Amino acid sequence: MSSPLTRFCLGAGVVLALLQVPFAQGREPYDDFYCTTCHGAEGRGNVGVNAPRLAGMEPWYLKRQLQKFRDGLRGTHEGDVEGRAMRPMAVKLTDERIDAVIDWVGHWPMVSAPSTLGGDTEAGARWYRTCSACHGEQAQGRLELKAPALAGQNDWYLLTQLRNFSLGYRGQHPEDAEGAAMRAATAALPDEQAMIDVITYINSLDPAVSYAGRDE
Amino acid sequence: MKSTVSRRDFLQALGATMGAGALIAAGSGLGMMPAPAAATTIDHGHLGRSKRRIAVLGSGISGLVAAFELQRAGHEVTVVEASHRPGGRVFTVRHGDLIDEIGNRQYCDFDDEPHLYFNAGAARIPSTHLNILRYCRELGVELEMFINESKTAWIQDDNLLGGKPVRNGEYTANLRGFMAELFAKSLTQAELDAPITEGETESLMAVIRNFGDLDEDLIYRGSVRAGYASGGFLEHGSPREAIGLHELLRSPFARQVLQADEGETGPILMQPVGGMDRIVKGFVDQLGDRIRYRAAVQAVMMKSDGVDVTYEQGGKQHQLSVDYVFNCIPTHLLTGLDNNFSAGYLQALGHIRRGEAYKGAFQAKTRFWEQEDIYGGITWVNAPIKQIWYPTHGIHRRKGIILAAYDFGHGMHFTNLTQAQRVEDMLAQGEKVHANYRQQVEKGVTIAWHRMNHMLGCAARWTDSYRDLNADEAHLMDTLIAPEGGRHFLIGDQVSRHVAWQESAVLSAHRALATFSRQLEMAA
Numbered sequence: 001m002s003s004p005l006t007r008f009c010l011g012a013g014v015v016l017a018l019l020q021v022p023f024a025q026g027r028e029p030y031d032d033f034y035c036t037t038c039h040g041a042e043g044r045g046n047v048g049v050n051a052p053r054l055a056g057m058e059p060w061y062l063k064r065q066l067q068k069f070r071d072g073l074r075g076t077h078e079g080d081v082e083g084r085a086m087r088p089m090a091v092k093l094t095d096e097r098i099d100a101v102i103d104w105v106g107h108w109p110m111v112s113a114p115s116t117l118g119g120d121t122e123a124g125a126r127w128y129r130t131c132s133a134c135h136g137e138q139a140q141g142r143l144e145l146k147a148p149a150l151a152g153q154n155d156w157y158l159l160t161q162l163r164n165f166s167l168g169y170r171g172q173h174p175e176d177a178e179g180a181a182m183r184a185a186t187a188a189l190p191d192e193q194a195m196i197d198v199i200t201y202i203n204s205l206d207p208a209v210s211y212a213g214r215d216e
Numbered sequence: 217m218k219s220t221v222s223r224r225d226f227l228q229a230l231g232a233t234m235g236a237g238a239l240i241a242a243g244s245g246l247g248m249m250p251a252p253a254a255a256t257t258i259d260h261g262h263l264g265r266s267k268r269r270i271a272v273l274g275s276g277i278s279g280l281v282a283a284f285e286l287q288r289a290g291h292e293v294t295v296v297e298a299s300h301r302p303g304g305r306v307f308t309v310r311h312g313d314l315i316d317e318i319g320n321r322q323y324c325d326f327d328d329e330p331h332l333y334f335n336a337g338a339a340r341i342p343s344t345h346l347n348i349l350r351y352c353r354e355l356g357v358e359l360e361m362f363i364n365e366s367k368t369a370w371i372q373d374d375n376l377l378g379g380k381p382v383r384n385g386e387y388t389a390n391l392r393g394f395m396a397e398l399f400a401k402s403l404t405q406a407e408l409d410a411p412i413t414e415g416e417t418e419s420l421m422a423v424i425r426n427f428g429d430l431d432e433d434l435i436y437r438g439s440v441r442a443g444y445a446s447g448g449f450l451e452h453g454s455p456r457e458a459i460g461l462h463e464l465l466r467s468p469f470a471r472q473v474l475q476a477d478e479g480e481t482g483p484i485l486m487q488p489v490g491g492m493d494r495i496v497k498g499f500v501d502q503l504g505d506r507i508r509y510r511a512a513v514q515a516v517m518m519k520s521d522g523v524d525v526t527y528e529q530g531g532k533q534h535q536l537s538v539d540y541v542f543n544c545i546p547t548h549l550l551t552g553l554d555n556n557f558s559a560g561y562l563q564a565l566g567h568i569r570r571g572e573a574y575k576g577a578f579q580a581k582t583r584f585w586e587q588e589d590i591y592g593g594i595t596w597v598n599a600p601i602k603q604i605w606y607p608t609h610g611i612h613r614r615k616g617i618i619l620a621a622y623d624f625g626h627g628m629h630f631t632n633l634t635q636a637q638r639v640e641d642m643l644a645q646g647e648k649v650h651a652n653y654r655q656q657v658e659k660g661v662t663i664a665w666h667r668m669n670h671m672l673g674c675a676a677r678w679t680d681s682y683r684d685l686n687a688d689e690a691h692l693m694d695t696l697i698a699p700e701g702g703r704h705f706l707i708g709d710q711v712s713r714h715v716a717w718q719e720s721a722v723l724s725a726h727r728a729l730a731t732f733s734r735q736l737e738m739a740a
Contacts, residue, residue: 028314030321036528037298037318037669039515039552046552048566049672084632088319088667091634180371 004055032097034089035105040110043152047116050082052157056110056207058141061148063102066090066176070098073176078167112152114206117159117200119193124201130188131198134181139205146178152207155199162186162195255346256726263733264289267740270527271511271536273294274544276304277338278707278721280499281351283543287503294536295503296527298512298670302500304339304544304708305674306718308491309577309661316669317662319740325659326579326617331610334577334617335664338718339605340364343484345719347726348495352488352678355498362485363608365477372597373467374650377459380651382539384596386442387457387464388473388697389429393436394461396428400732404434469596469599476594480717489609495718510671515554516541518701524627526554542728544708544721546570546673547696561700564692566583568710573665574627576620576642583616584650599645618657620646624716627674631664638662667682675709685713699731 011108035054041044054062068074069090093101131139135148141149150158164170166186171179189195196210249522268291272283275297287293299316301307309315311328326332340362341348352359367385403421413419424430429439437458444453464470477483484697500507508529515526525536543550547565557565584604586589592608603620620642621630630638641662647653653713665674678689685693693713699705705728712720 027312028301028316030314030316034318034669036512036514036552037549037672041552044552044554046549048551049549049553049570085667088634091319108554147298 032093032101033104035101042111043105044108044111045113045155045157047156050157050160053111053113053152055106055108056112056149056152057106058143058148059102059106060143060167061141061146062105063098064146065092066098066101068173068176068179071175073168073173074179077164077169078212079167080164083164083170110152110207113154115155115200115203116194117155117203118200119196119200120200121197121204123194124197124199126195126203127189127198129199130185132216134185139202150202150205151200151205155203158199158202159195162189162199163192220353225489226258235483240538256730258285258729259733260289260727261283262737264730265292265736267291267734268539269522269537270294270540270542271523271538272544273516273525273541274304274708275496275500275507276544276708276721277306277348277367277546277718278725279304279542280496280503280724281725282544282705282707282729283497283506284502284541285674287506293503293506294538295507296511296513296525296536297507297509298545300637302507302509303337303496305665305671306492306496307335307337307663308412308493309334309663311334312489315661315663317664317667318669319563320662320664322635322661324661326448326661327615329615330490331607331613332579332615332617334575334619334661335487335492335604336575336577336661337665338492339487340481341486341488341718342480343486344480345717347722348718350484350720351498352495355495355502357494357498358489359486360609362479363485363592364481364483364485364594366588368389368591369593369594369606370649371467371469371473372595373469374648375598376467376469379464379648381595382459384473384593386459387469389439390436390459391464391470391474393430393439394422394464396430397434397436398422399428400430400434405422408545424589448707449740457559462729464557467598470599476596477571487609497553511546513553515542516550516704518703519557523701523703532667534672540703540705540732542705542725544673544706544710546708547676547706547710549670550715557700560695564695566676567689567692569677571665571675571716572623572625572627572631573674573679574621574623574630575665576630576638576662577621578617578618578620578642578661579659580618580657582614582656583610583612584652584656585618586612587638588650595649597645597649599648601642604618604646606649606738610703619652620657622664624674627664627666635662678715697727699728702735705732 035043038046038049038051039142040051043054065074069087070093075087101154125175134142135150136142139150141147161170165183168183171183173179189198263285270286270291270293272279272293272295275295283293283295300314309324310327310333311324313324315322315324316352364540367383369384369463370381371384371387372381400421403424425434427443428436430436432540438455440453440455442456445456447453511527511529513525513527517524522540523540524539524540525538527534527536547568551562551565590606592606592610595604597604600623601621603622605622607616610616623630633641642660643654664669678685693711696706696711707724707728709715709717709720709724711724714720
């Protein structure tokens, strides 16, 4: 009863169904481009899983951190909950795969993260003087000191990292020179209020400056 | 061995155990059984009174139910699924399947046979879950019994009997015996607050005696319910020696095992023949090409006259302009999408924490548990694996899939390990229960829901316990149940009072459909 056309349509339908039906035989392919599951659409950060904004971060910094996670220089301390969640994502990446991931992540357009902390900007400005030596007057970051831009980053993430450095959850690995420097620098911040204040000040800086000045 | 117990003994022993560490999470919502609701009826005439374009985001059970009913009512439905597979946390793992855990992707190497599967997510359907059962009937999903408790399964605790496993039946018979003895003593001594006749006292005493298998002197001296040490059929059975109360109370399972077969995980439980995802397949077959896979939503933008959904598929951005959205994406992922939700809605989304459940399984080269009189049920282990489940299906075949770990409440122990460490941990803890376990099992798979791609969590956590929501939390729940902008319906067990059950997912979708239907009615 079936016409050639009907048979063709049925055949095409079956082929389409086979392509789409997830119960089909054969192994599902996968790749390493899964950053957005945690870090949100185009890496704009997701407070829901404590994953910071990646969009707009310097590619050299992203690469260095992926290497550190992979090589156990970051994300190994018991107290670094988020770092420990991140580390397994990096462990299996080869240098080439890291380059491929950075090539993708490093080109997401910068979108400044919304402020959530309400500290004392003026007090923060005073605390920030110590920070500016490495991170720059406008928190725009300095490649030569391997210090990343801070302006426009999720402030809750910055606070977690300041805490982690200060408690020795991050920057404790003997080969993590930048981390050690940062850990030492947090000694200048006497308490959590100082951390909140300095981040509040960073929130007041123009992220566009850091993005424009970032080194590709 | 001393087999009687004084009231003081009992209370002292109880006090000592109560202080000994945290209560073990007994499983998903044990002992919490909601009243069975009548199956929801959906008026498709009403629901479909005017045709709309609808996007369903996520193909978990709630999304599939919404899509199925909306399509049936005549709406134009598109399902957008980020993963390569439908079903969300209804996930059956079998030969060749990809377990898409970020940082720990695995392919399942089980043999390719129909009974060799592992329900890595939802695994049980209580007979009181009328609505999911109704879909099973409607979609032709064949069901079989699921055995949750077996008296021949084991209890293993390093603190108990020097770590030697004991049969569930032996442990519970002894526990009940001593409890009954204590009750009997208090009944004979106590001045009861409530007036009670002599006849009633006699009846109650008979109940107590029977509950614990006490002798005429109201003393527990062991019970055949604990199993025979030898004989029993052709020879006279010689009973096992009672395990002393102090020994029993050394294990936190004293507080838990009597409950494992009660409430929602009590009889009758069912499972689909061939795997829980037969339910998913039932819906998917109905929806056909309306589902787009590997399509990750990036943005949900509310407009005055509709909703724009942007998703990424095959490296390209796609735009879907619809009238309404039914969304079962986990709230903790939703907060990472571009959106223009109201501040109150976002705050409510951000309130919910994500669950940490972990499951692992092995293929067993032989069904060694059947040689130990076990044909289903759960072995309880006081170690991170917490549970071992034996398949009720595939009885007497050569191989079977054994659940080797299930920590519903605190799965981060395993989540933080590498795959090799997880497997080794499951072996090391399992071989305390079954000699030669290590030699008997192979091809381990692990599912850390906290790290599953496009999921990043198990059941939503509204509170840190099973208490009801407080007023603030209830307000947040109401905020999320109400359609945002009248067009965005959040669904899933995540917006229920009873997470981690398919029934809640179904009911959340039905509730949203009812609201939607009323909206259409008012607009007409």
